[in-house]
Amino acid sequence: MTISKNLKEKIIIIAENDEHLADEISSQLNKQGFSNIRIADDGSKVYEILRPFYNDIEQVGLVVVNEELPQCQVMEMCLAFNNDSSVIPFIILNPTKDYSSELEKSDLTSKGLLHYMPLPINYSEFFSIINFQLIIKHEYFLRHKQEERLINELAERKVIDAKMKYLVVHDELTNLLNRRNFEREVRLILNRNNQQQKNGALLFIDIDRFCLVNELEGFEVGDRLLVTVVSIIRKLIAKSDLFARIGSDEFCLFIKNKTADEVKKFAEKIRKAVYEYRFCTGDVCYSISISVGISGLSTATIVYHPNELISRARHACNMAKDNGRNLVWEYNEQDSSVRERRRDIYWVPLIKKALLNDSFFLVFQPIVNLFSGEVSHYEVLIRMRGDDNEVISPVEFIPVAERMGLIHSIDLWVVESAITFLAKLPTEKSNISLSINLSSVAFQDASLLPTIKEKLELTWVDAKRIAFEITETAAVGNFEKTRDMITKIRALGCKFSLDDFGAGFCSFNYLKTFPVDYVKIDAQFIRDLINNPTDQILVKSMTELVANLGKKTIAEYVDTPEAIEKLREIGVNLGQGYIFGKPEMHLLPNEYIVIPDLMQQKKAEQDVMNTIKMLT
Structure with a gap:
């Protein structure tokens, strides 16, 4: 049986620790034209020779191994290198052990991949076996490549068929159009x-x-x-x-x-x-x-x-x-929901653009002590600057932001900007405090607390100069979670104001345990306070209740001297409205938003004092 020159160039490993016998086998192989012979004197050397060819096992022809080779489990090695992905024939020299139990797991012998050769070697039989094994190995290699190619072609065809079925035919489950x-x-x-x-x-x-x-x-x-x-x-x-x-x-x-x-x-x-x-x-x-x-x-x-x-x-x-x-x-x-959807489509990109381009800005409205005329603190409100530099009210964009999941970004911007504003004020204005007006869902945002804490630590602003407003409906709607968040923020030193109090009446049951410092009486009770005895009774009841709980009251939408007089008579502590000042802003040369100049504010406070004195 003759084999091609190409097969004779394959690596033949002689795993023999007897140096004389190894040289003899090598010499005989050389005479037969086998030129690529490697000798290993123990099992580890065999693995060392094979290691570079793990991904190209076709370069290895066969292994001639002595059963008594040191550091070698012969049958374990045979089985390891003959599997679905690789084939290496073995000739075992001087066999004395019974490998039948191990061979039950494999059919190496029947495939012609495993032969036994007693010593001394009959070289005529030895070369016949080698030639046969190399041909068998080559046939296995060709068949494996052909199977691999067919499998790849079938897989590609299945992928194409699946894509065609999905894109061109129907939904696989229901057989409907996709x-x-x-x-x-x-x-x-x-x-x-x-x-x-x-x-x-x-x-x-x-x-x-x-x-x-x-x-x-x-x-x-x-x-x-x-x-x-x-x-x-x-x-x-x-x-x-x-x-x-x-x-x-x-x-x-x-x-x-x-x-x-x-x-x-x-x-x-x-x-x-x-x-x-x-x-x-x-x-x-x-x-x-x-x-x-x-x-x-x-x-x-x-x-x-x-x-x-x-x-x-x-x-x-x-x-x-x-x-x-x-x-x-x-x-x-014509449905309101359809108009709302169109409104959302219009405003969402504008809100995102404003967040990216810093087109929001803050305005400040004074909250005044109705008895001393002094400004207690300022409420912080947000505005948006449009493309033509026009001022856009939050009534336009806040409802959209709440529906479309953008409101938390706006709330965090307001908190950070307000605290930064306080940090940039000169020392002589360190008495100024702010009440930050946030959305109804702000206190459901887990990132609010760490943002406030981190901002206070970075700016060294006294937390007592900051109050947060929460509406009655938001407070009652998720009472336990909101109360927990407020308690944690108050632990930092911040204060709280309950806005729109009385709008739903249900909050009376919660007020005794709700951790706030101020209670804002809803505007619906203030607008017609002078002419409506019912409103007067309700405001008086709220004021007495709040006072007994150790909290202060704030009346919103106070616009006339008569309203101031009536609120003083009832006992309301603080007032907020256009008569004291509209929400305003002022840009210093460094571009930081601040409240109006203190001298102008003094004049505004004096005007309020004069009004109060005239009524007293």
């Missing part, structure tokens, strides 16, 4: 509809509380529920209608050639059919329901893109959920 195909089909319909003015509508269908089934029963049951709902709806729709799954439990159904009334009746029919079905799994039966949003084509505003139509129907579906679920809701451009 979103991409649905949008393409609807786009064609919209183009024709805008030219021919045909009727039609898109229904956005969402399974109510679907996540509950997933959580309680598992995803497999959840998938079965999806298929069941699809089956119910499929029985009711026409073949020409487009039905698609666009989310986990969200579906879109486009109905052609139906009037608005017909669409609504049909949507109700679908809702009722699903609601009347009982979905059972094991011993449990669920009453399932869907919320349906309708976006019709017959609207004042022409729809050009499927995403716009889907967005409108989704919004209507959300309205159905907000109003109790298991409802059909039509999209109406």
